[in-house]
Amino acid sequence: MKTGRFYGVGVGPGEAELMTLKAVRVIKDASVIAVPRSADSSVDGLSKALSIVEQVVSLVGKEILELDFPMTRDREALGASRRKAAGAIGAHLKAGRDAVFLTLGDPFFYSTFGYLIPYVRADAPGAPIEVVPGVTSFCASAARALRPVAEAGESVAVIPAAYDMNDIRAALVAFDTVVLMKVNKTMDKIIDILAESGLEDKAVFVSRAGWPGERIVTDIASLRGETLDYFSLIIIRKGRERGMR
Numbered sequence: 544m545k546t547g548r549f550y551g552v553g554v555g556p557g558e559a560e561l562m563t564l565k566a567v568r569v570i571k572d573a574s575v576i577a578v579p580r581s582a583d584s585s586v587d588g589l590s591k592a593l594s595i596v597e598q599v600v601s602l603v604g605k606e607i608l609e610l611d612f613p614m615t616r617d618r619e620a621l622g623a624s625r626r627k628a629a630g631a632i633g634a635h636l637k638a639g640r641d642a643v644f645l646t647l648g649d650p651f652f653y654s655t656f657g658y659l660i661p662y663v664r665a666d667a668p669g670a671p672i673e674v675v676p677g678v679t680s681f682c683a684s685a686a687r688a689l690r691p692v693a694e695a696g697e698s699v700a701v702i703p704a705a706y707d708m709n710d711i712r713a714a715l716v717a718f719d720t721v722v723l724m725k726v727n728k729t730m731d732k733i734i735d736i737l738a739e740s741g742l743e744d745k746a747v748f749v750s751r752a753g754w755p756g757e758r759i760v761t762d763i764a765s766l767r768g769e770t771l772d773y774f775s776l777i778i779i780r781k782g783r784e785r786g787m788r
């Protein structure tokens with residue numbers, strides 16, 4: 544029997560209209576839809592990715608696989624959850640059914656999808672794997688804030704701000720624009736770094752870009768002490784090329 548095809552599909556950052564035509568077609572044609580059920584992609588217990596898709600594609604008759612990915616750095620626990628998820632997906636692929644793994648934004652930009660690939664390959668060898676790119680959250684945030692990410696010769700760094708604060712300091716020195724993802728838990732430290740670097744007025748904070756409840760904040764210091772939403776990022780653009788126009 545022909546093996547099913549495994550797709551990583553980016554559904555964009557949250558507005559259904561930002562799904563690509565290819566994403567819609569691939570999701571329509573697949574019989575199995577897999578979604579992560581971890582804190583990083585769920586909103587009030589619902590999969591955000593699924594709620595975007597439901598606005599455009601009928602899910603009636605499709606099997607929805609809700610997969611658990613714990614938010615942990617424990618390698619064994621991560622490996623076990625990925626193996627289990629790949630087993631659930633692989634069972635459908637081996638039965639000839641196409642399966643789609645939904646990702647907010649783009650599947651190859653800080654997504655679980657990339658980690659799943661070797662496990663799915665091991666579980667269902669020979670199943671073709673394809674990626675449908677999506678609009679990333681930082682591009683959507685830049686659009687909502689009406690701020691270009693980079694122009695002309697400007698360089699860009701993207702840093703997940705949940706880890707080493709020195710990476711942020713170094714990037715702010717070396718790059719013209721720095722995008723900080725996952726800023727919700729380290730905001731106060733980021734505010735300090737921006738103040739140290741004199742870059743507070745170059746930063747914009749965007750939360751839930753394009754969703755109801757979206758926030759766009761340019762007075763970054765005003766966010767000190769707040770409990771912030773996981774779906775938040777900051778774009779800092781020093782603007783090297785401004786004077787060249």
Ligand SMILES: C[S@@+](CC[C@H](N)C(=O)[O-])C[C@H]1O[C@@H](n2cnc3c(N)ncnc32)[C@H](O)[C@@H]1O
Pocket residue numbers: 556557583646647648649650652653654678679680681684723724725726749750751752753754773774775776
């Ligand atoms: C695990 S990463 C996923 C990135 C996603 N694959 C993409 O292409 O943008 C999660 C981080 O993306 C950012 N993010 C995702 N959706 C967002 C949105 N609608 N508005 C602002 N930031 C968002 C936040 O920084 C969040 O912590």
